[in-house]
Amino acid sequence: MLRLLKQMKAKQWIMALLCVALILGQIYFDLRLPDYMSDLTVQIKTPGSTVSDVLHTGLEMLACTLISAVMAILCGYLNAQVAAGFSYHIRESVFQKVADFGQKEMLEFSVPSLINRTTNDITQIQMFVAMGMQTMIKAPVMAVWAVIKIVNKSWTLSVITAGFVVALLALMLIVVLVILPRVKRVQKLTDNINLISRENLTGINVVHAYNAEEYQEDKFEKANDVLMRTQLFNQRAMALLMPAVGLAMNALSLTIYWVGAAIVNRVSATDLAGRISTFGDIVVFGTYATYIIMSLMMLVMILVLLPMAQVSAVRINEVLDAPISLHEGKMTEAPEQGTVEFRDVSFRYPSSSGDVLEHVSFRANKGETVAFIGATGSGKTTLVSLAARFYDATEGQVLIDGQDVRSYSFDALYDRIGYVTQRAIVFAGDVRSNVLFGESSAPQDDESVQRALSLAQATEFVDKLPGKLDAPIAQAGANVSGGQKQRLSIARALARKPEILIFDDSFSALDYRTDASLRAGLARELSDTTCLIVAQRIGTIRHADRIVVLDEGRVAGIGTHDELMKNCSVYREIAMSQLSAAELEKEGV
Template sequence: MLKLLHNLRRREWTMAAACAVLILGQIYFDLSLPDYMSDLTVLIKTPDSTLADILHTGLEMLGCTLASAVLCVICGYLTAKVAAGFSFSVREAVFRKIADFGQQEMMAFSVPSLINRTTNDITQVQMLTAMGLQILIKSPIMAVWAIIKIVGKSWTLSAITAGFVAALLVMMVVIIGVVVPRFRRVQKLTDRINLVARENLNGINVVHAYNAEDYQNAKFQRGNEELMHTQLFNQRAFAFLMPGVTLAMNALSLVIYWVGASIVNGVSAADTAARLATFSNIVVFGTYATYVIMSIMMMVMIIMLIPAAQVSAQRINEVLETRNSLTQGTRTDAPEAGTVEFRDVSFHYPSSDKNVLEHISFTARRGETVAFIGATGSGKTTLVSLAARFYDATEGQVLVDGVDVRDYTFDALYDRIGYMTQKAVLFSGDIRSNVLFGASRGGNSDEDVQKALDLAQASEFVDRMPGGIRAPIAEGGTNVSGGQKQRLSIARALARRPEILVFDDSFSALDYRTDAKLRAGLDRELKDTTRLIVAQRIGTIRNADKIIVLDEGKMVGMGTHRELMQTCPVYQEIARSQLSREELVA
């Protein structure tokens, strides 16, 4: 929890410091009341006292109460501001950190867990800050201050009070020790429930189509019941705290007044002044002892929040302290333009020692079209991911424009590349915002958007949509078809005007007519743009300048379509499964 405090801005620190000063003022006025009660007791028992003296003391007590209340209200307002500002800063830091994550970090945490850490975990910390800032400062200071006030008045009563306090602290430590590990489990179970719910919502059509509602409900129920039982155990353990503190407070008052009565009776009845002073001290002592127990009661209220908030803070810190596996270089310039070169590149994922790519070498020159084909799982997507630096090669070098991709700044590298993912991704907003997504060297006018849509063969359906390029796009692009999403995704890459275009199986949802028109447009309009194309259909890539055939992560062929039909058995097998006899000899 303390590690997160560096996210507090100067304004929040200033308000927190002001809260501390105001809380000290509250404690001063609150702990002045027992002294006034002692004075009242003496005045009431003194025959010579007047009503004016009693009223004057009572008004002073009222003034202390009102002053404490005003300070409490101001402090509450500032505390809310500090908590809101703190959560804002932490949420922004977490979001920025996650935005810099590479594929390796995303796989390590999982999307549902990161969403939970950005929302629920930060809310837990905010609740503790809002409720605890006052109490965590006020209760220990009040307890120590009250103890200082009562020490020396009666060692017998002090010992009794110390015994009650020690018993309460032991009970609190035991319960917290039992509950904290289970709060960590609660967060993990919450992540699991989020995962199940997210999968169910994303795949709701599949669930309905396969009548799998009962199966999904059972899977959710198992996680939900486990979470419920864990939370019930925690709440039942906490249920002992508040009744225990209340019982201790009432029992302590009873014991203090019972023992105090015997102490008063021990004073000679003839010595009225001493007897009155002793009685007054007992009343004040009981009040201060109650303040000690009340301080512990306030701590109990916060202690019920601390375990969950502490676990949440640890989970947030895990994100903030994660070192990104990809770090940017310093290069922004390059000696070439539009070239991609793999030099004896091998790669394996961090979770495995087995290479998924082995000794890949090729060069794509400016304006060339280089295609990659192979069976599912042969490493095509992984290969182009290395060019876009989603991962770093474990062996060899990947060069873009003659410079190792690890030497570029991220902005300089991604400004050169337009990447179309295997699964088309659209964001909520409108068509224009999706096409102009991100910073690039491309223009940002409506004319630039229209040109990109025309080239991506998307204008034909965009023009029919209400609002045209201002037509709304739902989250995930659920209000457009798969082929339309792919074309909008391609238009987004084209609008960047990159030197290198990477198509990761980005034509799979297009019909043959649209596919052919799109490729013809690219050949006509982007002659100087290098294209790396991952494809499953030979018809998409047969006119490429260079086709690289992959098989189980190894390059088993490289050449034109005609050359590979004569020299590469793997390519021949793929061709025979897709092309007619006439197309094979063409």
Template sequence: MWHLLKDMRKKDKGLAFLAVLLIAGQVFLDLKLPDYTKEITVLISSESNTISDYLLSGGKMLACALGSALLAVIVGYLAAKIAADFSHNVRGKVFHKVFDFGAGEISKFSTSSLITRTTNDITQIQMLVAMGLQVMIKAPIMAAWAIVKIVGKSWQLSVLTASAVVLIMVVIGTLMAVLLPKFKTVQKQVDDVNRVTRENLTGLKVVRAFNAEKYQEDKFENVNENLMKTQMFTMRGMAFLFPVMIFVQSALSLGIYWLGAKLVDDISIPLNGTMTEIFTAIGSRADMLGDVVAFNSYALYVVMAFVLLLMIFVMLPRAQVSAGRINEVLNSDIAVREGKDDGRQTEEKGSITFNDVSFRYPGAAENCLEHISFQVNQGETLAIIGATGSGKSTLAGLAARLYDASEGEVLIDGKNVKDYSFRGLYDKMGYVTQKAVLFSDTIEGNVAFGEAAQAITEGDVKKAIDISQAQEFIDKMEEGLYSHIAQSGGNVSGGQKQRLSIARAIARNPEILIFDDSFSALDYKTDKELRRRLSTDLKSTTCVIVAQRIGTIRHADKIIVLDDGKMAGIGTHEELMKNCEVYQEIAFSQLSKAELA
């Protein structure tokens, strides 16, 4: 928690210091009220006072109460502002940290957990900061100041008050020890509810197609009920504190008046004494009665300080857990770090080289790829084919630096990819993911998405759409290029999403285009025409194509055949048909000998 708070902006720290001063002033005014209460009590005990004496003391009490209320409003405003700025700052840090994550870090935390940490967890800390400035600072000051006020007035009443404080601390400490582990469980269970909800929403079509509504409902009910039971346990424990506090507060007040009555009664009035002795005894009784009334108010302020702290204790455990989860994100190591080369000063252009590259996923027992070596020059087309799970997408991801090679080196334009800044590297590339991703925007906004080395013009967008074979279905839309695309492309087909994703990569005018199984949803005619346009309109662009279909890659300049993470062969289609058994098996499983001939 402190690690997050110490990074608070200087402006907010200044406002927090001002809030502390105002809170001290508020406590001072609050603790002046019992003094005036005692003063009025003493005045009542004397018959020589006028109404103006009461009005003066009452006016002072009213001024203190109004001053305290005004300071409370100002402190509340400052606390809300500081908490909002603090959460804005932390949320920005978490967001930018997640943006630096690679695939390994994302899989470690999971998408649902990262969303919860960015929203719910930060909100928990924001609430604690807002309440803490008003309560956590006020309560200790109030308790300490009130104790100073009551010390020396009566050791009997002081012992009674101390006993009440010890009882409260024992109850709070016991409950916190029992409930804190449960609060950690609550945050994890919120992640589970978030995960199952996302699965239901994103997989709604599949759920309905397989009549799995009841299964998904039971699945959600299970995680939801677990969360409810844990929260019920923690809330019942917290609810137990409030009646305990009220009981202690009432018992303390009753005890102070009972003991105070005995102390007042012990001051005897000498009826046979002189007038001076009689008035002195009466004055002593009046002073003691005033002390008892004031002591009761101070003692209740001490207990009230713990009542205020109780509000924080309700929020503190969850906020501590949330702070720990946020720090896990902020302190996590980034596996893929950018270099400093902006990519402008390179002798080569559009070349890709793998020098004895091996790769192993974090935590895996074996390498996913082993001893991969090849070179592709500008304008050439490299195809990668192999069985499912052979490492095709991983190989493409290494070229795009989604991961870093465990062994060996990957070169782009003759330089190690680790030396490039992210912007310098991705200005050279257009990458089309295996799963087409579109954003809630217009078609034009999706195709012109992001920034490139040169500004993407409307002409670039139209050219990319034409090459990607997307013009046909765009023309049928009512608003054409400015038609709206729903989140994740929910209002277009799989093939249309792939074509728009391909257009987005082409619009950047990159040196290298990487297609990670990006033609799978295209029909054969569209596939053929798209590849023809790539070869004619983008002759100087290097293409890397990951594919399952022989027809998609048979005309590539080089074809890499992967088998269980190893290179089973490399060459042209004709060469591989002669000397690569794995490639032959794939080819004959898809096409007849006549078609291959």
């Protein structure tokens, strides 16, 4: 928690210090009231006291109360400002950190957990700061101040009060130690609830299609039940504290007045002034003792939030402290243009026991189309992910424009690349914002959008949308088809006018006619652009300048379609599974 507090800005620290000053002022005026009560008691019991004396003392008490109330209002306002600003900066820091995450870090934390840490955990911190800052300062200061006020008035009553305080503190400590491990478990169980909910919502069509509603409900019910039972235990344990404090406060007051009555009775009946003074001291002592117990009661309220806030702070710090596996270089210039080269590249995922790619070497020159094909799991997507530097090679070098990808700044690297993912990703907004997504050195205008849409064979359906370029796109592209999302994704890459285009099985959602038209447009309009294409269909890549065949992470063959049909058995098997008998006969197979 203290580490997170260091992220507060200077303005927030100033407001926090003002809030502390206001809290100390509140305590001063609140603790003045018992003294006035003692004066009132003496005035009322003393013969000869006038109404004006009592009224004057009462007005002073009222003034103290009003000043304390005004300070409390101002402190509450400043405290809310500090809490909101603090959570704003933490949320910003977490978001920026996650934005720098690579695939390795995303796999370590998981998307549902990161969402929960960015929302629920930060909200817990904000609630703790908003409700706890005043209490954590006010309660101990008030308790200590009250102890100082009463310690010399009666050692007997002081010992009794100390006994009650020690018993309550012991109870609070036991409860915290019992529930703290379960609070940590609650956060993990909440992550699990988010995971199940997210999976269910993302795959709702599959759930309906397979009549799996009951299965999903049971799955959610089990996770929800475990979370509920854990939270119930925590809440029941916490529920013991407030009645315990209330009982202690009332019992202490009763004990003080009972023992105090005996103390007053020990004073000689003839010493009326001494009896009145002692009685006043007992009243003041009881009030101050009540303040001490009230301080503990305030701490109990914070103890309800503290374990959750502490666990949330740890989880947030885990994100902020996570080492970034991908570090950008400083290079912006390169000796070549539009080239991609793999030099004896091997790669292993952090959680894998074996290499996914082994000793892969090839070169794509400017304007060439190099395709990758192979069985599922052969490493095609991993290979192009290394070219886009979503991961770094375990061994060997990946070069873009003759320069190791690790030496580029991120801006310089991604200005050279247009990447189309295997799963089409679009964002909530409109057609224009999706095509012009992100920063680019290419012109950000409607002409560029129209050109990219035309090349991506997307103009046909975009022109039919209401608003055309301003047509709304729902979250995750829920209002467009899979093929339309794929074409928008392709248009987004084309609008950047990159040196190198990477298509990760990006034509799979397109029909053959659209696929052919798109490839013909790319060959015609972007003859100087290097293309890396991952594909499952031989028809998509058979005219590539070179085809790299992967088999279990190794290069099984490199060449043109005709060369591989003659020399590569793996490629020939793929062709036989996809081409008709007439086409195979034409190929001479």
